[in-house]
Amino acid sequence: MRLRYGLIGLILTLATPAYALEAKELPQLAPLERQAQAANLSAQFLTRYAYKPVPLDDALSVRIMDQFIKSLDPDRMMFSQADIDGFTAENKNIDDAIINEDLTIPFSIFTTYSQRVVDRMTYAQSLLKQDFDFTTQEEFAVLREDAPWAKSEEESKELWRKRVKNDWLRLKIAGQSDEAIRKTLERRYQNTLDRVYTYKSDDVFQSFMAAYTTSIDPHTDYFGARASAEFDISMKLSLVGIGAVLQERDGYTTIRELVAGGPAQLSGKIAVGDRIIGVGQGEEGAIEEVVGNRLDEVVQLIRGKENSVVRLDILPADAGESGNHRVINIVREKISLEKQAASKTIVPVEENGTTRKIGVITLPTFYEDFDARQKGDKEYRGASRDVAKLLEELKTEKVDGVVIDLRDNGGGSLQESIEMTGLFVGKGPVVQQRNAEGEVRIESDDLSKPAWTGPLGVLINRGSASASEIFAAAIQDYGRGVIIGDPSFGKGSVQTVVNLDRMVKNKDADLGELKLTIAQFFRINGGTTQLRGVNPDIALPGLADPKTFGESSYDNALPWTSIKPAKYKPSKDMAAVIPQLLERHEARVKQDADFQRFVEDIEAVKAQREKGTISLNEAERRKEQATLAERLKARQQADGSAPQEDDGLQSNERSLTADLAMEAARKNAKDVLRTEAAAIIADQAALSAAKGK
Missing domain, CATH: 2.30.42.10 (PDZ domain)
Structure with a gap:
């Protein structure tokens, strides 16, 4: 999955100077001629060549408007109902705006958004001059994506009063003095206010085009020159x-x-x-x-x-x-960029006096240096090549089994996914593709023999998508390994990137690129990974909420379907051994204190998520905090981990030293899911050894 560049992303990443800007007029951002041309060209491609073409009409206009507003104000904290009513009056004119190359409407909406940010942040700062009563029984809604818009200025102020009160209470419970809290929050709100003055026309256009393309399907997208360059860097590593x-x-x-x-x-x-x-x-x-x-x-x-x-x-x-x-x-x-490259570690698993070594290969993305490969560079960088080298090292270290950790691997190169599958199954079909005309093509790997034939596990979660799902599905269909974890994302569509400048022979290279869906992936068993994803053979608990994350959370996702299976020869060994592995897994985790504490944490997060509100009563919040502190203390005594209590601060509000220390603590925390995945594969190795004897 490619990262989507909306204005919400910008809020988290752009420069945030702490100095206060003098009152001045907001920058008057207007659409550029090249942007209007890029939008029009994109529409021509999307209405003609997309896998499921969607006509640019009034119905799509309404959807684009809704998506754009959501990208600006996802929590419905900035706009008022009157603002929304004004926007809605124009929501059937977006199609005409794109066709006629006049993007005044989205830029006008953004101008209103900028003014609302100034209004809300100015009011939030004014609230810092007063004291709050934390003895009253009040709640603040933390999940507001479906909440009603404020119908009056009074409603908006009441909403922001609770927001500021919650920010204050978090810092108060964390131990900050009133003076320190005022200083922290003053800087926080000023930073948000200052960002409005840093936005440029390209930022507005990028967000509008993201709203347009997302309205076609979840994985169609538009990239300006800068966004495209960032993706190329991530793929080349x-x-x-x-x-x-x-x-x-x-x-x-x-x-x-x-x-x-x-x-x-x-x-x-x-x-x-x-x-x-x-x-x-x-x-x-x-x-x-x-x-x-x-x-x-x-x-x-x-x-x-x-x-x-x-x-x-x-x-x-x-x-x-x-x-x-x-x-x-x-x-x-x-x-x-080695942090994004494949890496390995060895996890020792002890049972009944026997220690088995399980090699864990972590792969954050299926990267590939496309340019170097096309130029014939024999040393080009690719995920499958790096994994092959790590497998050779693990064989030298005499591991008993291997786990491929694909958690939060959003995909990448299809070819790398196919070639990596070959490292474990050898020559044979890996995935099928069906285009808009209904033509099916089978993609295969031609590796003469696999690089690893021993016990194998693939660890996935909700963040495992696209190329990760192709690999996991192929391993599962061949019966080559056991799939462990959480059901995957469910992205089974194929995208291609069109350079708009090349299409119109524009020498300035300023129209950007369009990524559009042109086909659909199917497993070699005939089913698709679309929507349903890959279901693990052995399920582990996960934090993701399927209602808000994953293909099923999109209301315009392609449906699940199936085609004729490819010709391949699955192994029957895995189907026979999985029930035994599952039985051992369930017995083990019942006795694993770390695993049970992890389950408790997940249940606590899910309970808070379902509640959707948080108390603004100090006594109640302190009681909740004390319960959490007790749990953290018990964990620290059990495993020696350093407790990470809520300090109420955002990342850039901590000292750099403290922020890096927190990051290191998270990195070094016990990974109970990886540990259990290794134990499952150690069980597989033990059963295999017993069968051999």
Whole structure:
């Protein structure tokens, strides 16, 4: 799945300067000619070549309007009912706007949105001057996607009063003083207010096009030039830059992490926490100040051509705002994004005095360097190649079984998924595709023999989608391994990317790309992964809510269907052994304290989710907090883990040190699902060994 770039995403990622802007007029954003042209071209493709074409008419117009409004105000906290009524009067004119290349309507809606952000944040800040009564019995609705819009200014103010009161109470229970709370929330609301002044025309257009394409089907999308470049980087697992992870903190672009062996780390001139206050190009290039700039803009300035020089004006982490800074030159290099690459670990599983080693290969995405492969580069980077190398290492380390961890792997390259399947089943069909004309094509792997023939498990969850589901489904259909975890996402559609500039021979390359659905995936057994996903052989508890996450949460998703099975030879061994594995699993987890605590946590989250509201009474909240603290304390005593209590802060409100410590704690926390998956495969190895004897 590709990441969708709406304005909600921007709210979480763009620069958020802490300084207060003087009262001034909001930027008047207007559609550009190239944007109107891109929307019109996209409509031509979507109405002619999509797998399930949807006519651009009044019905679709209404849907696009609803999607656009939802992307701006998903919690219905900004707009009023009067605003919505005004928008609705135009909701059947979106189709004409796209056809006539006049995007005034969505930009007008965004102008209203910007003003509402100013109104709401200004009011929220005014509430900080008063005290709140936390002895009253009040509740705040935390799930508001279906809530009614405020019908009056009084209703809106009451809603925001409860919102601010809840923010205050969280910080109060976390131990902050009233003075500290006022300072924290003042900065938080000011940051949200300041973002309105950083939006550009492309941001509005990207969000509108996301609303349009999502209205066709959940996986059709539009990407401006910048969004497309980010996707290419993620698929190649490499970029040209300085090798640093950047984050916006208090208006500064801050070094959050240095990539090992990257130019920044090797220079010895940059440290975690340092702030970039200026960027220049070339050894003598003028320094452009970037304090208060959007993070994505600063990143673009730092990236560049390989072996070129970028100049950075650095304010050290321990220096004040008026402290001494220094200018350094760094040569850009190709940086490998290893965190997104396949990795392995060995999990020992002990039972009845016997220790079995289970190799776990974690694959965050099915990546592939398309360009390098097409150019014939024999060393091109690909997920299946990396997994093959890790399998060889695990065989050398004499593991008894292997688990492929595909949790939250949203997909990627279809070819890599097919070739990775071949590592475990050898030569044979992997997936079927049916296009809009009903033609079916079978995709196969031609590997002469599998790289791993031992016990195998595939760990999935609701975030496992697309290429992950193709791999898991093929392993399940062949009876090659046991599928463990939560039912997968359910994305069984095929997309292709159309470069709009190439279509009209535009040399400026500013129209972007359109991703549209052109076919549907089918398992080799004839069923599809669409909508229903892959159901595990052995289910593990999961946190995802199927009502809000997964293909079934979309009201315009393609239906489940089936076609003729492909010719393949499944193994009967797995069907015979799964009941035994399930029996052992159920007996083990009943006695596993860590697993049972994990189940308790999930039940607590689900209970809160179903409730949908939170108390604004301090005594009740403290009672809830005490119950949680007791559970965390019991866990700490049992497994030595560090409890992570709610501090009421957002990520960029903590010190960088504290934020990194929390991230490390989460990373090092016990992964009970991985541990149990390894135990299941150890059981499989034991049963296989017993059968052999």
